[in-house]
Amino acid sequence: MSVSRGFLVIAPFYMIVGVLIGAQMGGSGDHTLAPAHAHINLLGFTLMMLFGLAYSRFPDAAASPLARLHFWLHQAGALILCVLLVLLFSGRITEAAMFPLAPIAELAVLIGLVCFAVNMVRHAR
Ligand code: HEM
Numbered sequence: 001m002s003v004s005r006g007f008l009v010i011a012p013f014y015m016i017v018g019v020l021i022g023a024q025m026g027g028s029g030d031h032t033l034a035p036a037h038a039h040i041n042l043l044g045f046t047l048m049m050l051f052g053l054a055y056s057r058f059p060d061a062a063a064s065p066l067a068r069l070h071f072w073l074h075q076a077g078a079l080i081l082c083v084l085l086v087l088l089f090s091g092r093i094t095e096a097a098m099f100p101l102a103p104i105a106e107l108a109v110l111i112g113l114v115c116f117a118v119n120m121v122r123h124a125r
């Protein structure tokens with residue numbers, strides 16, 4: 001699967017989960033999951049759609065090994081962070097229990113973003 005298709009196919013599933021949590025919050029009036037909802041929608045859906053569209057617009061960027069590295073780092077990092085945020089804000093784990101997985105996942109996302117930035121500098125037209 002190409003990197004652009006990978007991002008574009010996975011993003012809507014984050015949107016569905018994010019919107020379901022939003023609807024649950026709106027319906028119940030309990031907004032404690034808002035930060036988890038925000039990051040599922042933004043880190044999951046919005047960023048992945050933008051990455052997918054950028055890679056489909058600039059095929060040279062998508063063909064670079066940096067794109068594949070970015071894809072896997074973002075998939076792993078975003079999934080781990082979103083799951084941890086749901087567990088944290090639903091009161092199932094403590095903030096201390098997120099260590100060291102959360103910083104590792106944050107680093108994975110960040111390194112992926114640096115790969116994306118370098119790739120865009122090289123190939124965006
Ligand atoms: C049917 C769809 C959605 C519903 C019902 C919904 C509902 C909500 C609710 C109830 C909150 C908590 C508000 C608060 O306590 O201040 C919230 C926060 C938030 N939502 Fe949604 N949402 C939806 C879709 C989205 C989408 C598609 C995005 C982004 C692409 C998004 C981004 C956010 C963000 C960033 C926050 C946090 C805002 C803040 O910190 O004040 N939401 N949403």
Ligand code: HEM
Pocket residue numbers: 034035036038039042043046047081105106109110
């Ligand atoms: C590794 C990536 C990220 C980390 C570690 C991170 C971390 C955080 C933290 C710790 C908060 C405060 C949560 C709280 O209210 O207790 C926050 C809030 C927020 N972040 Fe992020 N963030 C990340 C990525 C992003 C991205 C990519 C976006 C947007 C595209 C974003 C948008 C927001 C918004 C809108 C809020 C306010 C939401 C709320 O308070 O409910 N974040 N983030």
